[in-house]
Amino acid sequence: MQLKTGPQKAAALLLTLGDDKAAVLFARMHEDEIRDLSTAMATLGKVPADQIEALCHEFADSLGNTGNIVGSWEVTERMLLKTLPRDRVSQIMEEIRGPAGRTMWDKLGNVNETVLANYLKNEYPQTVAVVLSKVKPDHAARVLSLLPEATAMEVVMRMLRMENVQKEALEGVERTLKMEFMSNLARAQRRDAHEMMAEIFNNLDRSAETRILTALEDRSREAAERIRALMFTFDDLQRLDSAGIQVLLRAVEKDKLALAMKGASERLRDLFLKNMSERAAKLLKDDIAALGPVRLRDVDEAQAIVVATAKDLAAQGEIQLSDGRDEEMLT
Known part of the structure; x- marks a missing residue:
């Protein structure tokens, strides 16, 4: 790491001084100064000892034995906790971890x-x-x-x-x-990596999902099982209650619903039809029959749209989605 800017040099100096002495200096700074220094410190990386010596000639003897220093998120947070309340430190750290930008x-x-x-x-x-x-x-x-x-x-x-x-x-x-x-x-x-992968798998087409999860099972059965437990798939919609299904039906475009139901299990299709009026159920059956042969990719895309709509409705508090796959819906 080449020290170029003022905040970088100040951050290196604070790291060199150690927690206690740095804490004394932090206590005399304005919040904006603390934030700027914290950002520089957290992204500083590894600084060679010769640069530290050049930076602070008056401490050359002591710094010469210091060796390399490493600026990291953890070191920065530990230093801030010496002088600031934990909730304020958490706020500063979350700000500097967030998307880049001064304001x-x-x-x-x-x-x-x-x-x-x-x-x-x-x-x-x-x-x-x-x-x-x-x-x-x-x-x-x-x-x-x-x-x-x-x-x-x-x-x-x-x-x-x-x-x-x-x-x-x-x-x-x-x-x-x-x-x-x-x-x-x-x-x-900073969410769990398995949650992130479950969301990615939710957006894969069926063949790719099966292929990759099967390969993952050979490498790590535990990881594959955790991802499966976190995934919310089209078949999991059968866990919705009647009110939730009716809300979802009103939100999904009719052509997408018919295409999605073309590849649905008989149990899930019946569950949706039972929550529709007799006329609407007959129209949906007619739409499904009129589709004829369809590509699996098109069905997967339609089902993904229905699942995404369900997740949006859940985020708005309009329906409730079950997290796991261990519960059975009572019908």
Whole structure:
């Protein structure tokens, strides 16, 4: 690591001084200075001893025996805990672990548009308007296109009527984003690897899922079983109660539902038909019969859309999804 910037040099010096002496210096700093130094320290990496000697001539003798130092997330967190409350340290660490950017609006500009849209769709239109007015236009456009149509139109109208946002209101939005969205995002980025792989497997087509999971079983049966337990597949929809199925039926496009049901098990198909009116059930059966032969890939894609819709509804609290595969639904 080549020390180039002021924060990098200051971070190296603090690491060299050790926890206790660094704590004394941290106690005399402003929060912005602590955040800047923490970011530099956490990303510093390995610094050769000769650079440390060149950085601090007055401590050359003692530093000469220090050898290399390593800046890491763990070391940074340990140092901060010497002087700051644990909740404040957690907030700082989550901020610097989050998407890169100096300000909150810089950070939001580096958040995937789908992730940001999924969060904003549950916020007040005025809040969404403020956020989209602060990020770059191309990013705002992608987020806006992913919002529900009614919400997007309301946000557009708010943005058209928006004047200068009062400083207090802007700070309130920033605080909310820091405490709720960015903190949750940072925690999500550190989620269990098996959960991440389960989500990836949920998006594989059936043949690829079977092939890769079978190969994984040969390498690590325990890992394969954990991933299977965490996956939520189309067949798991039979765990929904009647009210949940009816909500899902209203949310899924009829052509996608027919295609998905074309490849459904008899038990799952019957469960959906029982929760439809007699006329709607007859129409669905007719639609399925009219499809004729279909490609397995098309069926898989339709079933993935139904599952994704169910997950969105669950995230909004409109239906309840079961996590495991050990429970049986009572019908």
